[in-house]
Amino acid sequence: MQKDIEEVLISREVLREKIKELGKKISEDYKGKELVLVGVLKGGFVFLADLMREITIPVDMDLISVSSYGAATKSSGVVRIIKDIDINVTNKHVLIVEDLVDTGLTLKHLKELFNTRGPLSVKICTALDKPSRRKVEIEVEYDGIIIPDKFVIGYGLDYAGKYRNLPDVCTLKESLYNKN
Numbered sequence: 152m153q154k155d156i157e158e159v160l161i162s163r164e165v166l167r168e169k170i171k172e173l174g175k176k177i178s179e180d181y182k183g184k185e186l187v188l189v190g191v192l193k194g195g196f197v198f199l200a201d202l203m204r205e206i207t208i209p210v211d212m213d214l215i216s217v218s219s220y221g222a223a224t225k226s227s228g229v230v231r232i233i234k235d236i237d238i239n240v241t242n243k244h245v246l247i248v249e250d251l252v253d254t255g256l257t258l259k260h261l262k263e264l265f266n267t268r269g270p271l272s273v274k275i276c277t278a279l280d281k282p283s284r285r286k287v288e289i290e291v292e293y294d295g296i297i298i299p300d301k302f303v304i305g306y307g308l309d310y311a312g313k314y315r316n317l318p319d320v321c322t323l324k325e326s327l328y329n330k331n
């Protein structure tokens with residue numbers, strides 16, 4: 152696996168610091184409120200697991216599974232719900248927890264979906280953000296680390312299903328995805 156990595160872009164230490172900061176802010180902002188964290192599978196589960204342990208107020212959590220990429224490194228723009236959440240979010244605050252905002256299409260779709268379910272609010276928290284790639288305007292209330300327009304793997308992020316278990320956010324050797 153190490154031989155496929157070009158470089159470490161964001162180390163686990165830098166991620167940890169940012170997650171602490173986000174967890175602290177979320178704990179303050181949602182104090183006394185009923186909060187549901189919704190992790191976006193598959194990539195978002197690593198971040199969700201770390202983030203929720205930095206949150207010091209009681210929270211409920213659930214997972215939603217969406218697919219927008221297949222095995223490609225560019226978004227198709229098609230968002231498909233593969234598994235929905237089980238929790239009823241009516242009259243609750245929803246915080247969508249995502250690994251990375253790229254074009255913004257996935258989160259725009261998810262925000263609209265949850266807004267149809269009578270929540271008190273729907274906000275977004277992301278570990279990583281590639282603002283230079285945005286295709287749709289979307290507000291990210293809890294923004295993580297800004298990264299350049301490079302394809303990244305690790306910390307939940309995959310290439311063709313692999314590398315999610317890398318503890319750091321890394322770039323993949325271009326020869327592995329530009330095969331001609």
Ligand code: IMP
Nearest residue numbers: 226251252253254255256257302303308
């Ligand atoms: P968006 O709908 O274009 O914002 O897509 C966001 C999702 O695409 C992220 O949650 C990731 O799962 C995936 N994605 C976007 N960029 C990358 C990348 O560089 N590496 C791996 N997955 C990515």
Ligand code: MG
Nearest residue numbers: 191194195250
């Ligand atoms: Mg994702």
